[in-house]
Amino acid sequence: MTLIEARGLHKAFGKTIALDGIDLRVEEGRILGLIGPNGAGKSTALNAILGLIPYQGELRVLGRNPWTERDQLMRDVCFIADVAVLPRWMRVSQALDYVAGVHPRFDRGKAEGFLAKTDILRTSKIRELSKGMVTQLHLALVMAIDARLLVLDEPTLGLDILYRKQFYDSLLNDYFDRSRTIVVTTHQVEDVQNVLTDLMFIRHGRIVLSCSMEEFESRYLEVTVRPENVATARALNPIHERQVLGRSSLLFDRADRQQLASLGEVRTPSIADLFVAVMGNHAGQRQGVSR
Amino acid sequence: MNTQANPIGEPSPLAAPSSTSVTRPFYWSVRRELWENRSIYLAPLSVGGVFLIGFLISTSHRTGNMHALWIGVHEHDLTATPYDIVSGVMMLTTMLVSVFYCSDALYGERRDRSILFWKSMPISDLTIVLSKATIPLVIVPLVAWVITVAVQWIMLLLTSAVLLANGLSVSALWTQSSFIRTSLLLLYHLFTAHTLWPAPVFCWLLLVSGWARRATLLWAALPVIAIGGLEAIVFRTWHFAALVGTRLIGAAPEIDLRSPDTLPTNPMTHITPANFLSTPGLWIGLILCAVFLAGAVRLRRYQGPI
Numbered sequence: 001m002t003l004i005e006a007r008g009l010h011k012a013f014g015k016t017i018a019l020d021g022i023d024l025r026v027e028e029g030r031i032l033g034l035i036g037p038n039g040a041g042k043s044t045a046l047n048a049i050l051g052l053i054p055y056q057g058e059l060r061v062l063g064r065n066p067w068t069e070r071d072q073l074m075r076d077v078c079f080i081a082d083v084a085v086l087p088r089w090m091r092v093s094q095a096l097d098y099v100a101g102v103h104p105r106f107d108r109g110k111a112e113g114f115l116a117k118t119d120i121l122r123t124s125k126i127r128e129l130s131k132g133m134v135t136q137l138h139l140a141l142v143m144a145i146d147a148r149l150l151v152l153d154e155p156t157l158g159l160d161i162l163y164r165k166q167f168y169d170s171l172l173n174d175y176f177d178r179s180r181t182i183v184v185t186t187h188q189v190e191d192v193q194n195v196l197t198d199l200m201f202i203r204h205g206r207i208v209l210s211c212s213m214e215e216f217e218s219r220y221l222e223v224t225v226r227p228e229n230v231a232t233a234r235a236l237n238p239i240h241e242r243q244v245l246g247r248s249s250l251l252f253d254r255a256d257r258q259q260l261a262s263l264g265e266v267r268t269p270s271i272a273d274l275f276v277a278v279m280g281n282h283a284g285q286r287q288g289v290s291r
Numbered sequence: 292m293n294t295q296a297n298p299i300g301e302p303s304p305l306a307a308p309s310s311t312s313v314t315r316p317f318y319w320s321v322r323r324e325l326w327e328n329r330s331i332y333l334a335p336l337s338v339g340g341v342f343l344i345g346f347l348i349s350t351s352h353r354t355g356n357m358h359a360l361w362i363g364v365h366e367h368d369l370t371a372t373p374y375d376i377v378s379g380v381m382m383l384t385t386m387l388v389s390v391f392y393c394s395d396a397l398y399g400e401r402r403d404r405s406i407l408f409w410k411s412m413p414i415s416d417l418t419i420v421l422s423k424a425t426i427p428l429v430i431v432p433l434v435a436w437v438i439t440v441a442v443q444w445i446m447l448l449l450t451s452a453v454l455l456a457n458g459l460s461v462s463a464l465w466t467q468s469s470f471i472r473t474s475l476l477l478l479y480h481l482f483t484a485h486t487l488w489p490a491p492v493f494c495w496l497l498l499v500s501g502w503a504r505r506a507t508l509l510w511a512a513l514p515v516i517a518i519g520g521l522e523a524i525v526f527r528t529w530h531f532a533a534l535v536g537t538r539l540i541g542a543a544p545e546i547d548l549r550s551p552d553t554l555p556t557n558p559m560t561h562i563t564p565a566n567f568l569s570t571p572g573l574w575i576g577l578i579l580c581a582v583f584l585a586g587a588v589r590l591r592r593y594q595g596p597i
Contacts, residue, residue: 047595050410050411052407052410052595053593053595054593070410070415070592071413071414071415071416071418072413073413074410074411074412074413074414075413078411079407079411080411081407081411082404082407084404085404085405085406085407085408085596086405086408087327087400087403087405087408088403088405089326089327090326090327091326094323094326097319098319098322098323099412101315101316101318101319101322102315102316102319102320102412102413102414103412103413104312104413138408
């Protein structure tokens with residue numbers, strides 16, 4: 001089942017084009033990572049999906065128009081937009097009461113269970129909690145909602161590695177199952193490498209790469225080439241080359257694994273490596289065009 | 292399914308989704324406003340508390356002169372003097388609380404980015420704006436009334452105790468007062484002169500708080516000053532400024548031209564619902580309210596954190 005379907009999604013803020021005709025399809029049971037540099041349009045895309053901003057083009061989320069039906073949509077969609085947006089004056093117990101009061105799909109017991117695993121006191125005010133604890137609380141609230149789509153926009157920005165690791169661990173272990181769908185944007189791509197099922201790179205409001213993680217692993221290979229093979233490797237049309245400790249590391253798209261193995265040490269690149277390759281190339285192309 | 296009959300707690304399955312989906316989010320939204328803005332009840336409570344202390348001191352000073360106290364009771368009915376002052380002070384407090392609440396209501400959530408959390412809940416912008424408008428239009432006057440009446444009761448009991456302790460009769464105090472009637476009149480006055488009449492001001496502030504990126508009170512006042520100033524220069528009149536002024540201080544038209552020696556806060560001086568309801572100004576004001584609130588709902592849909 002398709003949860004999100006966008007065709008020609010377009011959004012401009014004044015003269016700045018944030019989304020330049022995006023086509024997007026997210027199926028049920030996927031964990032999609034939307035990766036892109038600052039100002040690429042990730043948050044704009046998510047805000048459109050969540051009904052927070054108007055847009056041009058066609059967009060259906062769970063079969064609804066998010067802009068006109070946000071309140072109904074939010075029964076089945078949860079989101080954490082940015083870290084620490086929970087109201088600072090609220091007490092933890094009030095946050096539980098409030099969500100239990102307004103959300104028909106909230107399971108208070110479940111949220112209490114998640115909170116019991118943390119150091120968060122029920123009587124604390126949110127302003128008294130650390131940034132990491134606020135995120136834990138928000139995640140506990142969100143995971144206790146029986147939603148079909150969870151949208152996370154930079155949910156772990158500014159958190160230390162322990163909180164970040166824990167965040168994605170609990171998301172995978174305590175929340176995700178094949179009937180739920182998660183869309184996440186983050187700059188900390190190394191955190192989500194083993195979490196995602198699908199990957200999408202976005203730049204200047206356009207999707208520049210979209211593939212499943214299985215596809216990613218079979219398509220992209222990185223070879224640390226022995227010095228004598230560098231020229232041969234370059235002839236195979238790598239999409240990116242970088243120097244690691246004095247040795248050339250070349251990234252290939254859809255290359256023959258055995259052929260590459262003869263040139264040096266082959267491995268699956270990290271998302272970060274591919275990101276740099278794809279985004280760097282685009283930057284190069286742009287410069288080339290402008291010259 | 293619980294077979295124990297519970298007629299109130301378990302509405303019929305057919306009626307349940309529609310009614311609960313509207314009233315429950317509304318109820319919790321109003322509660323959340325009270326959690327955040329504790330000044331709604333703390334301000335009138337502390338004013339009431341300070342007033343009671345003052346009253347205690349003044350009463351203890353006068354115990355030396357019991358006769359004066361006794362005469363005082365006879366000269367004024369309950370709505371006079373301290374009783375009148377406490378309701379007057381409470382109305383001023385109410386006005387301030389409502390003005391400050393409204394100017395922050397749709398602005399604060401954008402400034403602290405919590406709007407992203409509120410919008411992640413299945414509540415419509417209409418419900419949110421109405422729950423915020425409920426605070427100055429229902430909750431604040433109700434709270435002020437309860438606290439005023441409570442303070443007046445305590446004052447009445449204190450005076451009685453002092454008189455009794457000095458062997459004086461309290462019958463005059465209790466027969467003249469007609470306490471319940473006075474309280475109901477005060478409720479009427481609070482909801483007419485201090486709620487319905489200035490309602491357009493509150494709704495205007497709500498609208499501006501949903502639009503301004505900073506200094507909401509300033510932005511709310513600027514058009515008023517501009518229009519008033521323009522009128523003063525062009526026509527050399529002050530009708531607009533006077534109009535806004537009467538709305539702010541809660542001076543409904545039927546209060547005007549009363550004997551100048553009665554305080555406008557004295558509820559006894561104007562119990563004329565027919566008069567009040569037939570004032571075109573009231574209805575024009577309420578239409579303006581609807582327009583402002585509709586604007587606020589629309590704005591909230593578009594606005595994100597600032």
